[in-house]
Amino acid sequence: MSKLRVNSFALSLDGYGAGPRQDAENPLGVGGRALHEWAFATRTFRKIFGGDGGSTGIDDEFSAAGFANVGAWILGRNMFGPIRGPWPDEAWKGWWGDNPPYHVPVFVLTHHPRASITMAGGTSFHFVTDGIHAALERARGAAKGQDVRLGGGVATIQQYLRAGLVEELHLAIAPVLLGSGERLFAGLDALELGYRCVRHVTTSSVTHVVLARSA
Amino acid sequence: MSKLRVNSFALSLDGYGAGPRQDAENPLGVGGRALHEWAFATRTFRKIFGGDGGSTGIDDEFSAAGFANVGAWILGRNMFGPIRGPWPDEAWKGWWGDNPPYHVPVFVLTHHPRASITMAGGTSFHFVTDGIHAALERARGAAKGQDVRLGGGVATIQQYLRAGLVEELHLAIAPVLLGSGERLFAGLDALELGYRCVRHVTTSSVTHVVLARSA
Numbered sequence: 001m002s003k004l005r006v007n008s009f010a011l012s013l014d015g016y017g018a019g020p021r022q023d024a025e026n027p028l029g030v031g032g033r034a035l036h037e038w039a040f041a042t043r044t045f046r047k048i049f050g051g052d053g054g055s056t057g058i059d060d061e062f063s064a065a066g067f068a069n070v071g072a073w074i075l076g077r078n079m080f081g082p083i084r085g086p087w088p089d090e091a092w093k094g095w096w097g098d099n100p101p102y103h104v105p106v107f108v109l110t111h112h113p114r115a116s117i118t119m120a121g122g123t124s125f126h127f128v129t130d131g132i133h134a135a136l137e138r139a140r141g142a143a144k145g146q147d148v149r150l151g152g153g154v155a156t157i158q159q160y161l162r163a164g165l166v167e168e169l170h171l172a173i174a175p176v177l178l179g180s181g182e183r184l185f186a187g188l189d190a191l192e193l194g195y196r197c198v199r200h201v202t203t204s205s206v207t208h209v210v211l212a213r214s215a
Numbered sequence: 216m217s218k219l220r221v222n223s224f225a226l227s228l229d230g231y232g233a234g235p236r237q238d239a240e241n242p243l244g245v246g247g248r249a250l251h252e253w254a255f256a257t258r259t260f261r262k263i264f265g266g267d268g269g270s271t272g273i274d275d276e277f278s279a280a281g282f283a284n285v286g287a288w289i290l291g292r293n294m295f296g297p298i299r300g301p302w303p304d305e306a307w308k309g310w311w312g313d314n315p316p317y318h319v320p321v322f323v324l325t326h327h328p329r330a331s332i333t334m335a336g337g338t339s340f341h342f343v344t345d346g347i348h349a350a351l352e353r354a355r356g357a358a359k360g361q362d363v364r365l366g367g368g369v370a371t372i373q374q375y376l377r378a379g380l381v382e383e384l385h386l387a388i389a390p391v392l393l394g395s396g397e398r399l400f401a402g403l404d405a406l407e408l409g410y411r412c413v414r415h416v417t418t419s420s421v422t423h424v425v426l427a428r429s430a
Contacts, residue, residue, distance in 0.1 A: 013386070013412060013424055014400040015230045031406075171228070173388065175415035175424060179406025185229035191246075191394025197228060200390035202417030209228055209390060 002140050003147045003167040004074075006157055007066030009184075010035035010172045010206075016181035017154040024082045027095050034176045038205035039063050048101040058203045062170060071143025073106040074135050076156030080108045080125070087114050094125065105142040107135045109156060132159050154182035161193060164213075169195070173207040217355050218362045218382040219289075221372055222281030224399075225250035225387045225421075231396035232369040239297045242310050249391045253420035254278050263316040273418045277385060286358025288321040289350050291371030295323045295340070302329050309340065320357040322350045324371060347374050369397035376408060379428075384410070388422040 011017050012035060019029025026032065039045050044063035046054035054060070081092045094100055099120040107126050114127040128135040139148040150160055160166050171184075190211065199210035226232055227250060234244025241247065254260050259278035261269035269275065296307045309315055318337040329342040343350040354363040365375055375381050386399075405426065414425035 013388075013426075014403075014405055015398075173228075173422065175412045177406045177410060177412060177426070179404040183230075188229075189394040190229055191392045195392060197390045197392060200419075202422055204415075207388065207417055207422045211228075211392070 002071070002143050002145055004136060004150055004160065004165050005147055005168040005170075006150050006152075006166060007170045008039055008063055008172055009152060009157065009170065010039070010174050011184055012174060012176050012178040012181075014177050014179065015183045015185060016178040017152065017157075017184045019178050019181045022078060022082060027082070029178075029181050031176075031178050032181065035172075035174045035178070038172060038174060038203070041205065058201060058208065059205055062172070062208050066149065066170070069146050070104060070149045071146025072104050072139040072148050073102050073151055074132075074139050074148060074156070074160075075106060075108050075151040076153050077108060077110045079152050079156070080110075086112045090115070090117075093117055093119065099123070105139070107139045107142075109135055132156075132163060132165070136160075136165060154184050157184065158186075158188055161188060161190070161195075164193060167213060169211040171209045171211065173209060175206070217286070217358050217360055219351060219365055219375065219380050220362055220383040220385075221365050221367075221381060222385045223254055223278055223387055224367060224372065224385065225254070225389050226399055227389060227391050227393040227396075229392050229394065230398045230400060231393040232367065232372075232399045234393050234396045237293060237297060242297070244393075244396050246391075246393050247396065250387075250389045250393070253387060253389060253418070256420065273416060273423065274420055277387070277423050281364065281385070284361050285319060285364045286361025287319050287354040287363050288317050288366055289347075289354050289363060289371070289375075290321060290323050290366045291368050292323060292325045294367050294371070295325075301327045305330070305332075308332055308334065314338070320354070322354045322357075324350055347371075347378060347380070351375075351380060369399050372399065373401075373403055376403060376405070376410075379408060382428060384426040386424045386426065388424060390421070 019032035022029045038059050041055050042060040042063040043054035043056055044060050080094055083092055100123040103122040105124050107128050110127050113129050117125045194213040195211045196214045198212045201208045234247035237244045253274050256270050257275040257278040258269035258271055259275050295309055298307055314335040315338040320339050322341050322343050325342050328344050332340045409428045410426040411429045413427045416423045
């Protein structure tokens with residue numbers, strides 16, 4: 001069965017999944033990049049962005065697992081870009097250049113319709129205006145039996161968690177404070193939603209935690 | 216210089232420092248005990264409660280460090296007991312029996328005056344009704360140059376953090392979800408208050424994090 005899962009979603013010690021004031025210069029919000037240093041250092045991420053080297057070991061295993069058996073992605077609009085409101089034109093095509101690191105169909109949640117975009121390397125962006133269930137249905141169809149990975153941001157993951165649709169959630173708790181931003185567990189009772197911590201493994205960079213539904 | 220510090224303060228993955236609905240049967244709130252399993256398993260804690268054995272290693276080192284060079288404690292009233300409002304009588308003397316694990320003067324924040332209590336083993340409880348600064352001043356006086364340990368709970372620690380009075384904060388992030396309860400970082404910008412993560416070390420049971428003021 002195709003799972004909906006979250007991988008390598010980083011949180012600060014004070015619970016933030018992104019920094020405040022996202023804009024074109026700060027795709028992860030102010031200070032948000034520090035949440036992801038553990039991932040950027042891995043061989044998997046180096047390779048994705050065309051580099052060599054990088055760490056192997058547990059951090060890299062988690063990074064790589066996040067890309068294995070993924071047939072489609074779902075992203076919230078803010079993860080796709082800094083633009084709010086109606087699309088002014090077709091110019092913005094994501095943060096990632098001509099060849100984004102997805103290589104599969106990506107479904108972007110938005111209130112504002114837009115034509116699909118085909119990128120290099122197998123990535124295509126599809127804009128879904130009729131809600132999270134519709135996006136999941138389309139993503140599952142596109143994934144052809146593989147899993148669907150839910151990228152973020154916080155608000156998008158919260159919506160899918162509240163709807164009971166996320167089977168597995170890998171969080172990486174980074175040893176930094178952000179002070180403000182978007183908090184993953186704000187107003188969300190993960191225990192009541194049926195999640196339990198099923199794995200807990202740490203490295204010198206980060207604490208990896210896997211939550212899954214037991215109910 | 217005598218420091219005000221927090222040690223071995225446990226948080227859940229979703230950020231709670233205690234479970235909901237504290238009462239006489241649940242001193243740590245419902246589910247809250249799970250936050251502290253790492254500590255209860257250590258040699259230091261076994262010894263405190265009159266037992267043998269227990270783990271040595273990093274968890275035990277952090278537990279033991281929490282009791283070293285401590286000349287006085289400060290507790291919020293809820294950490295002292297489940298009673299709210301005026302003291303009905305002198306019967307309640309804390310959760311810990313005749314010989315509490317403090318062995319130094321303990322200053323309890325409360326709005327309701329009460330005479331000091333002398334317990335076995337060097338512990339005494341003093342009830343402070345004129346606020347956190349007064350409690351700290353009295354605790355520092357009693358500590359005679361040693362540090363003052365701030366026990367909790369969440370609301371008490373938050374007050375001292377907001378006032379910029381806590382020099383060091385050791386948190387233990389346990390691999391459990393609580394779903395609800397009291398969140399340490401709710402409405403608190405630890406970064407703006409000048410705290411940074413200065414140490415990050417993990418065991419199979421828990422992630423230890425030390426925050427200190429850099430400003």
